[in-house]
Amino acid sequence: MSKLKEVSSLSAVSTLRADESAGKPSIKTANEAFVPQTTHELLRIVRAAQPIPRVAVARRLGVHRRRITVLVRPLIDSGVLREGVPERSAGRGVGRPPIGLSLRSDKDFLVGVNVGVSQIHMGAATVDGKILNEERFPTATDPQVAADEIRAAIERLSKRMTDRSLAVVGMSVVGPTDAERSKLLYAPHLGWRDIPLAKMLKLDVPVLVENNATAAAIYESQRRRSQSATKTAGDFVVVRGGTGIGVGLVLGGEAFRGTSGADIAGEFGHMTIVAGGKACACGNFGCWEKYASAASAVELYTGDSQRAKMRDKLRFTDLVGRAMAGERRAQVTLERVGTHLGIGIGNVICGLGVSNVVLSGELVHGWKFIETSARAAVAMSMAGRLSRWSLEPGDMHGADLGGALEVAIEHYLLSVVGRTKRAA
Numbered sequence: 001m002s003k004l005k006e007v008s009s010l011s012a013v014s015t016l017r018a019d020e021s022a023g024k025p026s027i028k029t030a031n032e033a034f035v036p037q038t039t040h041e042l043l044r045i046v047r048a049a050q051p052i053p054r055v056a057v058a059r060r061l062g063v064h065r066r067r068i069t070v071l072v073r074p075l076i077d078s079g080v081l082r083e084g085v086p087e088r089s090a091g092r093g094v095g096r097p098p099i100g101l102s103l104r105s106d107k108d109f110l111v112g113v114n115v116g117v118s119q120i121h122m123g124a125a126t127v128d129g130k131i132l133n134e135e136r137f138p139t140a141t142d143p144q145v146a147a148d149e150i151r152a153a154i155e156r157l158s159k160r161m162t163d164r165s166l167a168v169v170g171m172s173v174v175g176p177t178d179a180e181r182s183k184l185l186y187a188p189h190l191g192w193r194d195i196p197l198a199k200m201l202k203l204d205v206p207v208l209v210e211n212n213a214t215a216a217a218i219y220e221s222q223r224r225r226s227q228s229a230t231k232t233a234g235d236f237v238v239v240r241g242g243t244g245i246g247v248g249l250v251l252g253g254e255a256f257r258g259t260s261g262a263d264i265a266g267e268f269g270h271m272t273i274v275a276g277g278k279a280c281a282c283g284n285f286g287c288w289e290k291y292a293s294a295a296s297a298v299e300l301y302t303g304d305s306q307r308a309k310m311r312d313k314l315r316f317t318d319l320v321g322r323a324m325a326g327e328r329r330a331q332v333t334l335e336r337v338g339t340h341l342g343i344g345i346g347n348v349i350c351g352l353g354v355s356n357v358v359l360s361g362e363l364v365h366g367w368k369f370i371e372t373s374a375r376a377a378v379a380m381s382m383a384g385r386l387s388r389w390s391l392e393p394g395d396m397h398g399a400d401l402g403g404a405l406e407v408a409i410e411h412y413l414l415s416v417v418g419r420t421k422r423a424a
């Protein structure tokens with residue numbers, strides 16, 4: 001475990017986090033606020049498009065190239081960024097333009113932990129997200145046992161990283177988390193309440209506990225930065241359908257976690273869409289996720305009678321496989337799930353006023369059969385009639401380990417900004 005304890009260089013992060021979690025927008029002069037935010041966005045852009053020439057970074061950030069020189073110098077000096085030069089010109093150097101900037105990923109590593117209802121998926125990765133080692137094991141019913149198993153797995157992963165130090169652990173969990181992102185507040189499907197997961201891991205590095213839909217939203221933001229040369233990831237909603245349904249919100253490229261003190265945002269999975277409907281694990285009846293999640297699709301398919309025995313064995317991907325093979329019952333099931341999904345998405349668009357929606361989680365596997373009925377239901381809603389809207393499938397990885405790692409990477413980049421600011 002010595003390797004885990006070595007890393008104290010991220011202490012600057014706690015200062016930064018304390019400011020953030022106070023929830024009150026501090027009044028800064030334009031210039032003070034400009035440097036860290038721009039540096040943070042610069043690091044995200046480099047990560048999304050590395051190796052990227054300075055001129056391209058300047059264009060995407062909308063700042064002058066001379067400004068990039070000022071921003072980049074401390075990042076190169078402190079070993080956060082490196083700048084490649086063409087191999088052939090290594091001897092001559094002068095006069096040849098550098099190839100571009102990239103994150104230095106040879107010193108530290110991050111751990112992502114996706115705590116699912118049935119399975120925990122963990123991975124160690126470089127600071128730019130390249131996965132080096134992975135582990136999966138069933139989620140223990142007792143949260144203390146689960147935390148001990150996660151800690152043991154982190155020790156195993158760390159032992160395999162002989163030349164790197166653990167910097168941050170990012171976790172994605174199946175329920176809302178507190179504003180400090182240290183606790184899982186409630187996970188109906190696991191029966192867990194007020195679980196201080198970050199503390200339970202007993203690590204000397206920052207541990208961030210994030211709602212899995214928000215983690216998927218952070219992942220999709222970064223994916224958008226990689227795919228297009230626009231400045232930010234824009235505004236969009238992620239609807240993550242797995243055992244339940246979670247909604248993550250991104251505004252101006254940043255994940256929205258609710259206003260200060262709310263501790264809850266995007267819990268649309270438990271909005272009622274059928275009065276007096278099916279009983280939900282949360283205690284309510286007729287929740288959206290009882291009709292439009294991947295688990296509810298399996299329930300709908302197996303029904304209440306003889307097929308119910310299959311329920312424990314049949315996974316959502318098996319159901320999709322049957323639909324692919326032409327089985328009508330499986331196809332109709334997915335179409336019905338698509339209708340309920342679209343009804344809820346129409347409500348989400350109306351309620352939030354954000355009309356670009358990305359579908360994430362296991363449901364993405366069934367997109368081919370879900371798409372038409374989901375689109376028809378959104379089109380029928382007031383949102384569909386009054387505004388332009390989009391619905392597209394996201395990347396499955398973001399709903400799993402990818403999202404958890406993205407939470408860790410975002411925190412790592414912020415910590416780098418904090419360190420560079422202190423050094424300056």
Ligand SMILES: [Zn+2]
Pocket residue numbers: 269270280281282283284287
């Ligand atoms: Zn519910």
